[in-house]
Amino acid sequence: MKLKTIKPAKPIKKAIPSKIAKKSEIKQVKDKYIELYDFAPSGYFTISKVGEIIELNLSGANMLGIERSLLKNRRFDFFISKESKLGFNLFIAKIFNSKVKETCELTLTINGDIQTYVHISGIASANGEECFLTMIDISNLKNNEEKLINSRTEWIETFDLIPDMITILDVNHRIVRANKASIEKLGISPQDLTGLNCYQCIHGKQESPSFCPHSLMLKDGKEHIADFHEQKLGMDLLVSVTPIKDKNGKITGSVHIARDITERKKKENELKKLNRTLNALSKSSQEMIHAKDEVHYLNEVCKIIINNCGYAMVWVGYAENDKDKTVRPVAFSGFEEGYLDTLKISWADSERGKGPTGTAIRTAKPAMCKDMTIDPAFKPWRYDAIKRGYASSIVFPLVNDSKAFGAITIYSIEPDSFSKEEVELLSELANDLAYGIISIRSRIAQKIAEEALIRSEEKYRLLFNEMIDGFAFHEVILNNDGEPCDYRFLSVNPAFEKMTGLKTNDIIGKTVLEVLPDTEIYWIEKYGEVALSGKSIEFENYSSPLQKHFKVCSFSPQKGFFAVIFEDITIRKNTEKAILERDEKLQKYAEELKESLATKDKFYKIIAHDLKNPFISLIGASELLYGNVEKFDTGKIAKLAKILNDSAKSGYEMLLNLLEWARSQTGSLVFNPEKINIKKLTKNYSNLIEYSNNKNINLNFNIDDDLHVIADKNMLDTILRNLIGNSLKFTPKGGEIIISTKEENNSVIIFVKDTGVGIAKSDLDKLFRTDIKFSLPGTEHEEGTGLGLLLCKEFVEKHGGKIWVESEENKGCTFYFTLCN
Incomplete structure (x- = not known):
């Protein structure tokens, strides 16, 4: 491999910085370090072994509240509070002895009286002649811990x-x-x-x-x-x-x-019991209308009471007029087991006549034995009654013409079993039973009279004159078409005169239209049918001319003629009408009571559901804070503390409103009206003013200084606080709320007007109602239950005033209420 020769590089000018440039660079670094040192958020101190301040940054001087130049060479423990001095001295000694980093928390006294909580960490220098301290202000953290403890205490008390x-x-x-x-x-x-x-x-x-x-x-x-x-x-x-x-x-x-x-x-069980008794009353009334046999009727009524009302035993007894004035049982139903054979009851004023049955017949008034185990008047029958499980009884006399001819006795397995309302219904049933017995007897007598009339003219005449029912004999009159158009009076008995007020001498030989020109065609047609067909009829009708109700039995002994036996049933008809009206009223009351109970149950369930939310927030936030208090910074801790505080306030406000509402519902809330100056009352609303300041809302109290109203101070305060708090909740930042008044006649109209989010028209009718939950979060997500407005309505109406709202969505609300001035 061939190596390439590399020529030496030529010197580059200015490649090596000059000493002046290096000094400048060093100065810049130093200045930057000093700037970072001075403006660091923590305080930094260099302390001598004798406790004097050698050096400190600006943050440290700010914490001690004195200019930095005046702090050098001063003793650091001068700023330590009396309570923390011993701990600080031990902390400094430990730093110089251990040569490792140490920490402590203590309080400083600034300017003689201001207490500041600080966290200090320190370590000795390498030469051991001085130490370096880092100080952090933890006052906010300590205050938040104290608020957290207070919030928990309030939650526990609530x-x-x-x-x-x-x-x-x-x-x-x-x-x-x-x-x-x-x-x-x-x-x-x-x-x-x-x-x-x-x-x-x-x-x-x-x-x-x-x-x-x-x-x-x-x-x-x-x-x-x-x-x-x-x-x-x-x-x-x-x-x-x-x-x-x-x-x-x-x-x-x-x-x-x-x-x-x-x-x-x-109450629900009592209502069910009343409904069963009401049903028994209705059925017994129906049985009375259709009954033909007295004993059968009595036994059926006893069965109805047992089957519908759930009593142990019912029996009916008639008062005998013998020497011992005995009471003879004639009908019963329920668990009896030979009990009636042991009674030997009398209605005389004797030992066996002082029980409830004898007393009721003798006095013609209801009588009761609330507890058979202790009632001394019931002693003769106690053993046999308790043996069969009876515990109490009530007796109603069967009365006719103010005199009792018998009684109906009802036994229960529970002591003191008969409520006031139940007694009223059973008393009405007993009256119907007495009336039914008399009616059956009257019908039987009427039938006997008819048979006697056919058998013998002489007996007929005797009966004709003595019978208590009205009797009349007529000839029917026909028109040219052979249709009944009138009828003629041929004979009438004394009872007829008594019932109608018409005298024999004034009517015999005259037609009904001559005597009673307003007679309804109904009567003529009915009687004409009997006279021409020979068919007997029985009916009830109202006579307008006589203004009475009659029960009529008509028959024809000969074609073209008819006889009439009638009974004045005006009292019975009025009684039946009254029974029907009472039945309807009781049924309506039962339905209204049932609906009221259902509405309150629904309301309590809504409140129970809403009440859990602040507790869940409290538990969740407190557990999170408790488990991470050493890990979280002050910002995180402050955020959790605010959640705890808001949840505690929300739950507390909700419970206060709930307790006030509950007191108003149970009648335990005292109503104490007095003369109140509204302007003075509203001066105590510092918490609402603070709330408005936090949301930057202008809260304007436009109320005359001399305006007074007659009101309960606590209730009026609750109304105003709820309405103003409501407006604050639903008014965004920068909005305005006006609390003002105007006088009208003898009343003062107080109104709270805001520039908030308003309420949709479709939701206005949901306010002030217990059966509908209507609550929306506020502009800052504040929670509520709607209970505050219910309290306002309750309290305003307690003063005889009224409350209403006018609102347009996105344009605010105005709540009005009236009080007497």
Whole structure:
């Protein structure tokens, strides 16, 4: 291989920098280092072994609050607070002794009184005569830690104020945390309760029951709701279980909320019982209309009461007028087992006549035995009654003309089993039964009268004059076409005169159209058909001229003639009408009550669902902060602290509104109206003003200094805070909110007007309603439940005022409400 000769290169001019250029470059580097050193965010200090400041950067001087030139050669521990001086001296000694990097946290005293938290790290120099300190201001971090502790304390206090039983469960059914209500109702201390399986301490079982909502939630990861009766606690519970998930979406437990619905269940059962009694009343009325045999009718009514109302036994007894004034059982239904044979009841004022049945017949008023085990008046029958499972009874007299001729007795297996409303319905049923018995007897008497009329003229005449039903004998009058057009009075009995008010001497020989010109053609056609066909009829109709209802039986003993036996049923018809109207009212009340309960249940479920959101945010953010507090910088920690603070405020506001609404619903909220200066009241709204400043919203209180209203101060404050807070939530940055008033007649109209996002016309009717959840996030994603507006409506109406809203989408809202001035 041939080597190529390379000629030496010629010297290049200016290839080697001059000494002046090198000095300039060194100066530039030094200046840049000094600039970086001075304006670094941390404070840098060089401290002598005796504690004097040898050197420091600008950031360090700013932290100590004195010019840098005045700090050199001053003792560093002059700026250490009294509480931290001992720790600082030990820290400095450790640096010079260990020769390795050391750290500590302490407080500085700036300008004599300002406390600053700092983190200091330091290491000794190589020669051991000085040390280098790096100082970071951690005041914000310390303040955020304190706020976090306060937020957690507020959350715990709120958690314990909720009246529902709330527990946090893990995936193994163990109780992680329980609120005050749970601890009090379970009767177990917080220390003993934590770690117990919920099915052991609540249900008293060794495994979770099949209906357990927590078990169902663990299977499908969804929220579950169940209601059941818990024997161990002696209450009915409505339980909702909401899953708790970690940041990866894995279920770690649940929020278990149990509400005591014992009273609601009791009301529902009472409503069912009333409906059954109402149904029995309706069926017994139908049976009364169609009944022909008295004993059959009595037994059917007893069966209806047993089958529809669920009582143990029912029996009917008639009062005998014998020497001992005995009560004779004539009909019964239910579990009797020879009980009636042992009764030997009397309606006399004696030992066996002072029981509920004898008392009811003797006084013609209802009587009751609330508890057969202790009622002294029931002693003669106690053993046989308890033996058959009876516990209480109620007796209604069967009355005619203000005198009891018998009684219907109803037995229940529960003590004190008959509510006021139920007693009213059963009393009405007993009245119908008495009326039915009298009606059947009247019909039988009527039939006997008809047969007697055919058998004997003499007997007919006697019956004619003495019968209680009206009787009349007529001749039908035909027109030229052979059709009935009128009829003539031939004879009438005294009862006819009494019922119609028409006298015999004034009507005999005259036609009905002469006596009663307004007689409906219906009567003439019906009677004409009987007279010409010989077919008997029975019907009920209303006579307009006499303004009465009659039940009529008509037959023809001879062609062209007809006889009429009639009964004044005006009272019965009015009673039936009243029964029908009451039935309709009770049915309407039952439906309205059922709808009201369903609406509140739906509302509670909505609130329970919304209530979990702030708790989930609190738990998630706190767990994230707790597990990473040493890794996160101050910005990340501040962000998480804001999430915790916002969630705690949201949950607290939601719970306050919920508690206020619950107090208004249960009647426990005291209404205390007084004369209030609105302008003075609104001067306490610093939190709302701070809220508006944070969102750069102009909050304008345009209210006269001397304007007063008559109102409950707390309620008015709640109304204004909710409406103003609502406007702040839905008004974007840079907007304006005006709170103003105007007087109209004897009222003051207060309105809150904003330049916010407004409400669509289709959504306006969803406001102020419990059966529809209508809540939108604010302009800064603020959350709400819509409960605040419900509270406003409740409180305004409590003052006799009204509340309404005017809005146009994207142009803002104006909420108005009225108060008395």
